[in-house]
Amino acid sequence: MRPVPWNLGRATRQRAEIMEMLAKTAEFIGAQEVHNRLRQSGSTIGLTTVYRTLHALAEAGEIDTVRLDNGEQHYRRCSNGRHHHLICRHCARTVEIRGPGIESWAQAVAGAHDFVEVNHTLELFGTCASCRDVLDAGPDADRWMST
Amino acid sequence: MRPVPWNLGRATRQRAEIMEMLAKTAEFIGAQEVHNRLRQSGSTIGLTTVYRTLHALAEAGEIDTVRLDNGEQHYRRCSNGRHHHLICRHCARTVEIRGPGIESWAQAVAGAHDFVEVNHTLELFGTCASCRDVLDAGPDADRWMST
DNA sequence: TTTACAATGAAAACCATTTCCAACAAAATG
DNA sequence: CATTTTGTTGGAAATGGTTTTCATTGTAAA
Numbered sequence: 394m395r396p397v398p399w400n401l402g403r404a405t406r407q408r409a410e411i412m413e414m415l416a417k418t419a420e421f422i423g424a425q426e427v428h429n430r431l432r433q434s435g436s437t438i439g440l441t442t443v444y445r446t447l448h449a450l451a452e453a454g455e456i457d458t459v460r461l462d463n464g465e466q467h468y469r470r471c472s473n474g475r476h477h478h479l480i481c482r483h484c485a486r487t488v489e490i491r492g493p494g495i496e497s498w499a500q501a502v503a504g505a506h507d508f509v510e511v512n513h514t515l516e517l518f519g520t521c522a523s524c525r526d527v528l529d530a531g532p533d534a535d536r537w538m539s540t
Numbered sequence: 541m542r543p544v545p546w547n548l549g550r551a552t553r554q555r556a557e558i559m560e561m562l563a564k565t566a567e568f569i570g571a572q573e574v575h576n577r578l579r580q581s582g583s584t585i586g587l588t589t590v591y592r593t594l595h596a597l598a599e600a601g602e603i604d605t606v607r608l609d610n611g612e613q614h615y616r617r618c619s620n621g622r623h624h625h626l627i628c629r630h631c632a633r634t635v636e637i638r639g640p641g642i643e644s645w646a647q648a649v650a651g652a653h654d655f656v657e658v659n660h661t662l663e664l665f666g667t668c669a670s671c672r673d674v675l676d677a678g679p680d681a682d683r684w685m686s687t
Numbered sequence: 688t689t690t691a692c693a694a695t696g697a698a699a700a701c702c703a704t705t706t707c708c709a710a711c712a713a714a715a716t717g
Numbered sequence: 718c719a720t721t722t723t724g725t726t727g728g729a730a731a732t733g734g735t736t737t738t739c740a741t742t743g744t745a746a747a
Contacts, residue, residue: 403693403744425734439696444735460607464703465734479653488653493645499664506626506635508666515662517646519655550713550724572703586727591704611735612703 401449407438411446420485421459421467421478459516481521490517548596554585558593567632568606568614568625606663628668637664 401408410431415422428443447468450456457471459480472489475496479488492515503511548555557578562569575590594615597603604618606627619636622643626635639662650658 405694405744407695423734437696441696441736442694445694448735460611463734464607464611479650479655481655482659488655490649493640493642495640495662498640502637503626503664503666507669508626508628508635508664509672511664511666512629513662513664515642515660517650517655517658517660519650519658522654525656552713552725554726570703584727588705588727589725592725595704610703 401453407436407442408446410436410438411443411450415450415456415468415470418469420487421457421469421480422485423465423467427468477515477517479517479519481524482518483520483524486521486524548600554583554589555593557583557585558590558597562597562603562615562617565616567634568604568616568627569632570612570614574615624662624664626664626666628671629665630667630671633668633671 411427414427414431424444424447425440427447428438428440431438431443447456447466451458451468455470456468457478458469459467459478461467462482467485469487475492476489477492479490480486495513495515499511499513503509558574561574561578571591571594572587574594575585575587578585578590594603594613598605598615602617603615604625605616606614606625608614609629614632616634622639623636624639626637627633642660642662646658646660650656
Protein backbone atom coordinates (compact mmCIF):
# COMPACT_ATOMS: atom_id res chain seq x y z
CA MET A 394 0.00 0.00 0.00
CA ARG A 395 1.21 3.43 -0.87
CA PRO A 396 2.37 5.20 2.24
CA VAL A 397 0.18 7.99 3.51
CA PRO A 398 1.85 11.31 2.65
CA TRP A 399 1.54 12.77 6.14
CA ASN A 400 3.09 11.57 9.32
CA LEU A 401 -0.04 10.87 11.25
CA GLY A 402 0.38 7.25 12.19
CA ARG A 403 -0.21 4.14 10.17
CA ALA A 404 -1.11 3.94 6.52
CA THR A 405 -4.57 2.50 6.11
CA ARG A 406 -6.98 2.02 3.24
CA GLN A 407 -9.45 4.43 4.87
CA ARG A 408 -6.95 7.25 5.18
CA ALA A 409 -5.89 6.82 1.58
CA GLU A 410 -9.52 7.00 0.50
CA ILE A 411 -10.08 10.22 2.39
CA MET A 412 -6.93 11.77 0.97
CA GLU A 413 -8.00 10.83 -2.53
CA MET A 414 -11.45 12.29 -1.96
CA LEU A 415 -9.95 15.55 -0.74
CA ALA A 416 -7.54 15.62 -3.64
CA LYS A 417 -10.30 15.66 -6.19
CA THR A 418 -12.65 17.99 -4.35
CA ALA A 419 -12.17 21.67 -4.96
CA GLU A 420 -14.82 22.99 -2.57
CA PHE A 421 -15.21 22.86 1.16
CA ILE A 422 -16.96 19.70 2.24
CA GLY A 423 -18.33 18.32 5.49
CA ALA A 424 -17.51 15.03 7.16
CA GLN A 425 -20.93 13.57 6.49
CA GLU A 426 -20.64 14.32 2.80
CA VAL A 427 -17.16 12.84 2.56
CA HIS A 428 -18.59 9.71 4.12
CA ASN A 429 -21.58 9.63 1.77
CA ARG A 430 -19.49 10.03 -1.34
CA LEU A 431 -17.02 7.34 -0.31
CA ARG A 432 -19.84 4.94 0.48
CA GLN A 433 -21.42 5.59 -2.90
CA SER A 434 -18.07 4.79 -4.45
CA GLY A 435 -18.25 1.37 -2.84
CA SER A 436 -16.17 2.06 0.23
CA THR A 437 -17.12 0.55 3.56
CA ILE A 438 -15.47 3.29 5.58
CA GLY A 439 -17.18 4.31 8.80
CA LEU A 440 -18.44 7.75 9.66
CA THR A 441 -16.40 7.76 12.85
CA THR A 442 -13.20 7.26 10.93
CA VAL A 443 -14.03 10.13 8.61
CA TYR A 444 -14.56 12.45 11.54
CA ARG A 445 -11.39 11.30 13.24
CA THR A 446 -9.24 11.60 10.15
CA LEU A 447 -10.50 15.01 9.08
CA HIS A 448 -10.03 16.31 12.59
CA ALA A 449 -6.48 14.99 12.70
CA LEU A 450 -5.64 16.43 9.29
CA ALA A 451 -6.93 19.82 10.31
CA GLU A 452 -5.01 19.71 13.56
CA ALA A 453 -1.87 18.86 11.62
CA GLY A 454 -2.46 21.82 9.35
CA GLU A 455 -2.85 19.63 6.28
CA ILE A 456 -6.30 20.92 5.45
CA ASP A 457 -8.23 24.13 5.96
CA THR A 458 -11.41 24.34 7.96
CA VAL A 459 -14.31 26.73 8.16
CA ARG A 460 -17.26 26.67 10.48
CA LEU A 461 -20.54 27.44 8.73
CA ASP A 462 -23.31 29.39 10.39
CA ASN A 463 -25.23 26.23 11.10
CA GLY A 464 -22.32 24.87 13.09
CA GLU A 465 -21.04 22.38 10.54
CA GLN A 466 -17.31 22.09 10.15
CA HIS A 467 -16.18 21.91 6.52
CA TYR A 468 -12.80 20.89 5.20
CA ARG A 469 -10.69 21.45 2.11
CA ARG A 470 -7.19 20.57 1.06
CA CYS A 471 -5.18 23.76 0.91
CA SER A 472 -2.25 25.09 -0.95
CA ASN A 473 0.83 25.94 1.02
CA GLY A 474 1.35 29.34 2.50
CA ARG A 475 -0.89 31.82 4.25
CA HIS A 476 -4.20 32.44 2.61
CA HIS A 477 -7.86 32.98 3.33
CA HIS A 478 -11.11 32.16 1.57
CA LEU A 479 -13.99 33.81 -0.17
CA ILE A 480 -16.90 31.44 0.22
CA CYS A 481 -20.33 31.48 -1.37
CA ARG A 482 -22.83 31.09 1.42
CA HIS A 483 -25.23 29.32 -0.91
CA CYS A 484 -23.22 26.80 -2.89
CA ALA A 485 -19.97 26.82 -0.91
CA ARG A 486 -17.98 27.68 -4.02
CA THR A 487 -14.60 28.80 -2.75
CA VAL A 488 -11.92 31.15 -3.94
CA GLU A 489 -8.57 31.04 -2.23
CA ILE A 490 -7.28 34.52 -1.66
CA ARG A 491 -4.19 36.08 -0.22
CA GLY A 492 -4.83 38.37 2.68
CA PRO A 493 -3.14 41.62 3.37
CA GLY A 494 -0.46 41.51 6.04
CA ILE A 495 -2.74 40.31 8.76
CA GLU A 496 -0.15 38.14 10.46
CA SER A 497 2.13 40.89 11.61
CA TRP A 498 -0.79 43.05 12.62
CA ALA A 499 -2.28 40.19 14.66
CA GLN A 500 1.03 39.56 16.38
CA ALA A 501 1.42 43.22 17.23
CA VAL A 502 -2.09 43.64 18.59
CA ALA A 503 -1.87 40.46 20.63
CA GLY A 504 1.52 41.39 22.02
CA ALA A 505 0.28 44.81 23.04
CA HIS A 506 -2.33 43.08 25.22
CA ASP A 507 -0.02 40.41 26.60
CA PHE A 508 -1.56 37.55 24.66
CA VAL A 509 0.59 34.70 23.36
CA GLU A 510 0.02 31.76 21.00
CA VAL A 511 -2.05 33.87 18.68
CA ASN A 512 -4.29 32.50 15.97
CA HIS A 513 -6.60 34.40 13.72
CA THR A 514 -9.55 33.65 11.51
CA LEU A 515 -10.35 35.73 8.46
CA GLU A 516 -12.94 34.52 6.01
CA LEU A 517 -15.17 36.30 3.54
CA PHE A 518 -18.71 35.15 2.87
CA GLY A 519 -20.83 36.31 -0.03
CA THR A 520 -23.10 35.29 -2.86
CA CYS A 521 -21.37 34.17 -6.03
CA ALA A 522 -22.43 35.25 -9.49
CA SER A 523 -24.28 32.11 -10.51
CA CYS A 524 -26.13 31.87 -7.21
CA ARG A 525 -27.13 35.49 -7.53
CA ASP A 526 -28.65 34.69 -10.94
CA VAL A 527 -30.64 31.83 -9.51
CA LEU A 528 -31.79 33.96 -6.62
CA ASP A 529 -32.81 36.77 -8.92
CA ALA A 530 -34.79 34.30 -11.03
CA GLY A 531 -37.40 34.20 -8.33
CA PRO A 532 -38.05 33.98 -4.60
CA ASP A 533 -38.24 30.59 -2.94
CA ALA A 534 -35.31 29.55 -5.06
CA ASP A 535 -32.87 29.65 -2.18
CA ARG A 536 -33.33 26.30 -0.52
CA TRP A 537 -29.75 25.19 -0.58
CA MET A 538 -28.32 26.02 2.76
CA SER A 539 -29.02 27.96 5.89
CA THR A 540 -27.75 31.48 6.14
CA MET B 541 -42.44 48.28 32.56
CA ARG B 542 -39.56 50.10 30.97
CA PRO B 543 -39.72 49.71 27.23
CA VAL B 544 -37.15 47.43 25.66
CA PRO B 545 -34.51 49.60 24.01
CA TRP B 546 -34.59 47.72 20.71
CA ASN B 547 -37.45 47.34 18.31
CA LEU B 548 -37.80 43.60 18.46
CA GLY B 549 -41.41 43.19 19.46
CA ARG B 550 -43.00 43.34 22.86
CA ALA B 551 -41.34 44.42 26.06
CA THR B 552 -41.26 41.52 28.45
CA ARG B 553 -39.69 40.85 31.79
CA GLN B 554 -37.49 38.16 30.25
CA ARG B 555 -36.07 40.42 27.59
CA ALA B 556 -35.31 43.11 30.13
CA GLU B 557 -33.50 40.56 32.28
CA ILE B 558 -31.34 39.44 29.40
CA MET B 559 -30.51 43.00 28.43
CA GLU B 560 -29.52 43.76 31.99
CA MET B 561 -27.34 40.67 32.15
CA LEU B 562 -25.58 41.65 28.94
CA ALA B 563 -25.16 45.19 30.15
CA LYS B 564 -23.15 44.12 33.15
CA THR B 565 -21.12 41.39 31.48
CA ALA B 566 -17.91 42.46 29.83
CA GLU B 567 -16.87 39.12 28.36
CA PHE B 568 -18.38 36.89 25.74
CA ILE B 569 -20.92 34.54 27.26
CA GLY B 570 -22.96 31.58 26.04
CA ALA B 571 -26.70 31.12 26.17
CA GLN B 572 -26.49 28.40 28.80
CA GLU B 573 -24.47 30.60 31.09
CA VAL B 574 -26.79 33.56 30.67
CA HIS B 575 -29.59 31.23 31.68
CA ASN B 576 -27.69 29.86 34.67
CA ARG B 577 -26.80 33.27 35.99
CA LEU B 578 -30.32 34.60 35.64
CA ARG B 579 -31.73 31.56 37.40
CA GLN B 580 -29.26 31.97 40.24
CA SER B 581 -30.44 35.55 40.54
CA GLY B 582 -33.93 34.27 41.16
CA SER B 583 -35.31 34.56 37.66
CA THR B 584 -37.65 31.90 36.29
CA ILE B 585 -36.67 32.55 32.69
CA GLY B 586 -36.58 29.54 30.38
CA LEU B 587 -33.58 28.35 28.42
CA THR B 588 -35.55 28.47 25.19
CA THR B 589 -36.28 32.14 25.67
CA VAL B 590 -32.61 32.91 26.26
CA TYR B 591 -31.65 31.19 23.04
CA ARG B 592 -34.40 32.92 21.10
CA THR B 593 -33.59 36.36 22.45
CA LEU B 594 -29.84 36.16 21.98
CA HIS B 595 -30.34 34.92 18.45
CA ALA B 596 -32.70 37.77 17.68
CA LEU B 597 -30.36 40.34 19.19
CA ALA B 598 -27.46 39.05 17.14
CA GLU B 599 -29.54 39.05 13.99
CA ALA B 600 -30.51 42.64 14.69
CA GLY B 601 -26.87 43.57 15.08
CA GLU B 602 -27.35 44.58 18.69
CA ILE B 603 -24.75 42.17 20.02
CA ASP B 604 -21.59 40.56 18.71
CA THR B 605 -21.18 36.84 18.34
CA VAL B 606 -18.26 34.48 18.07
CA ARG B 607 -18.27 30.76 17.47
CA LEU B 608 -15.80 28.92 19.71
CA ASP B 609 -13.88 25.91 18.51
CA ASN B 610 -16.19 23.60 20.42
CA GLY B 611 -19.14 24.93 18.47
CA GLU B 612 -20.64 27.10 21.17
CA GLN B 613 -21.98 30.46 20.16
CA HIS B 614 -21.04 33.25 22.57
CA TYR B 615 -22.50 36.73 22.78
CA ARG B 616 -21.48 40.13 24.00
CA ARG B 617 -22.91 43.59 23.89
CA CYS B 618 -20.78 45.65 21.56
CA SER B 619 -19.82 49.21 21.12
CA ASN B 620 -20.84 50.96 17.97
CA GLY B 621 -18.70 50.96 14.92
CA ARG B 622 -16.57 48.38 13.19
CA HIS B 623 -14.33 46.37 15.42
CA HIS B 624 -12.99 42.90 16.02
CA HIS B 625 -11.96 40.90 19.08
CA LEU B 626 -8.93 39.40 20.71
CA ILE B 627 -10.24 36.50 22.76
CA CYS B 628 -8.50 34.31 25.30
CA ARG B 629 -9.21 30.75 24.31
CA HIS B 630 -9.04 29.65 27.94
CA CYS B 631 -11.01 32.17 29.96
CA ALA B 632 -12.78 34.05 27.14
CA ARG B 633 -11.39 37.36 28.34
CA THR B 634 -11.99 39.75 25.47
CA VAL B 635 -10.32 42.85 24.14
CA GLU B 636 -12.18 44.89 21.59
CA ILE B 637 -9.83 46.01 18.85
CA ARG B 638 -10.07 48.08 15.74
CA GLY B 639 -9.02 46.29 12.63
CA PRO B 640 -7.04 47.69 9.79
CA GLY B 641 -9.04 48.68 6.74
CA ILE B 642 -10.42 45.24 6.10
CA GLU B 643 -13.79 46.43 4.85
CA SER B 644 -12.58 48.06 1.67
CA TRP B 645 -10.20 45.21 0.98
CA ALA B 646 -12.99 42.66 1.42
CA GLN B 647 -15.24 44.58 -0.93
CA ALA B 648 -12.53 44.80 -3.54
CA VAL B 649 -11.60 41.13 -3.38
CA ALA B 650 -15.22 40.02 -3.48
CA GLY B 651 -16.00 42.32 -6.38
CA ALA B 652 -13.07 41.00 -8.33
CA HIS B 653 -14.58 37.53 -8.12
CA ASP B 654 -18.16 38.61 -8.81
CA PHE B 655 -19.41 38.02 -5.29
CA VAL B 656 -22.02 40.29 -3.76
CA GLU B 657 -23.48 40.77 -0.28
CA VAL B 658 -20.13 40.32 1.35
CA ASN B 659 -19.55 39.63 5.03
CA HIS B 660 -16.32 38.93 6.76
CA THR B 661 -15.18 37.45 10.02
CA LEU B 662 -11.93 38.43 11.65
CA GLU B 663 -11.16 37.32 15.16
CA LEU B 664 -7.94 36.76 17.06
CA PHE B 665 -7.56 33.94 19.54
CA GLY B 666 -4.72 33.62 22.02
CA THR B 667 -3.75 32.94 25.60
CA CYS B 668 -3.97 35.91 27.94
CA ALA B 669 -1.29 36.76 30.48
CA SER B 670 -3.01 35.40 33.57
CA CYS B 671 -4.00 32.16 31.86
CA ARG B 672 -0.44 31.73 30.68
CA ASP B 673 0.72 32.04 34.29
CA VAL B 674 -1.72 29.39 35.43
CA LEU B 675 -0.73 27.12 32.59
CA ASP B 676 2.94 27.57 33.34
CA ALA B 677 2.27 26.73 36.98
CA GLY B 678 1.86 23.11 36.01
CA PRO B 679 0.28 20.70 33.58
CA ASP B 680 -3.28 19.51 34.17
CA ALA B 681 -4.11 23.05 35.14
CA ASP B 682 -5.97 23.74 31.92
CA ARG B 683 -9.36 22.29 32.51
CA TRP B 684 -11.43 25.31 31.68
CA MET B 685 -12.41 24.95 28.11
CA SER B 686 -11.67 22.96 25.02
CA THR B 687 -9.15 24.26 22.57
C1' DT C 688 5.65 -15.23 11.81
C1' DT C 689 4.59 -13.39 15.98
C1' DT C 690 3.59 -9.61 18.69
C1' DA C 691 2.20 -5.03 20.16
C1' DC C 692 -0.69 -1.61 19.68
C1' DA C 693 -2.79 1.78 16.58
C1' DA C 694 -6.95 2.07 13.76
C1' DT C 695 -11.56 0.90 12.71
C1' DG C 696 -16.64 1.15 12.99
C1' DA C 697 -21.35 0.23 14.78
C1' DA C 698 -23.90 1.74 18.35
C1' DA C 699 -24.60 4.66 22.06
C1' DA C 700 -23.67 8.87 24.28
C1' DC C 701 -23.13 13.84 24.10
C1' DC C 702 -24.70 18.33 24.03
C1' DA C 703 -25.73 22.81 22.12
C1' DT C 704 -29.57 24.30 19.85
C1' DT C 705 -34.29 24.10 17.84
C1' DT C 706 -39.04 22.75 17.51
C1' DC C 707 -43.62 21.85 19.49
C1' DC C 708 -47.51 23.50 21.60
C1' DA C 709 -50.48 24.71 25.37
C1' DA C 710 -50.55 28.41 28.75
C1' DC C 711 -49.61 33.24 29.33
C1' DA C 712 -49.30 38.24 28.99
C1' DA C 713 -48.51 42.72 26.33
C1' DA C 714 -50.78 45.84 23.58
C1' DA C 715 -54.70 47.08 20.92
C1' DT C 716 -59.60 47.57 20.85
C1' DG C 717 -64.36 48.40 22.39
C1' DC D 718 -62.04 48.83 32.66
C1' DA D 719 -63.09 44.64 30.13
C1' DT D 720 -62.11 42.05 26.19
C1' DT D 721 -59.86 40.48 22.27
C1' DT D 722 -55.83 39.74 19.59
C1' DT D 723 -51.62 38.00 18.92
C1' DG D 724 -46.79 37.83 20.10
C1' DT D 725 -44.18 35.46 23.90
C1' DT D 726 -42.95 32.01 27.08
C1' DG D 727 -41.03 27.56 28.76
C1' DG D 728 -40.98 22.59 29.70
C1' DA D 729 -40.46 18.61 27.19
C1' DA D 730 -39.18 16.32 23.27
C1' DA D 731 -36.75 16.28 19.03
C1' DT D 732 -32.76 17.44 16.11
C1' DG D 733 -28.39 16.73 14.30
C1' DG D 734 -23.51 17.21 14.11
C1' DT D 735 -19.82 15.30 16.56
C1' DT D 736 -17.53 12.37 20.04
C1' DT D 737 -16.98 8.31 22.96
C1' DT D 738 -16.98 3.44 23.87
C1' DC D 739 -15.10 -0.90 23.18
C1' DA D 740 -14.62 -5.26 20.93
C1' DT D 741 -12.52 -6.41 16.61
C1' DT D 742 -9.28 -5.83 12.85
C1' DG D 743 -5.09 -4.58 10.43
C1' DT D 744 -0.43 -2.43 10.30
C1' DA D 745 4.18 -2.54 11.00
C1' DA D 746 7.97 -3.66 13.96
C1' DA D 747 10.72 -7.35 16.11
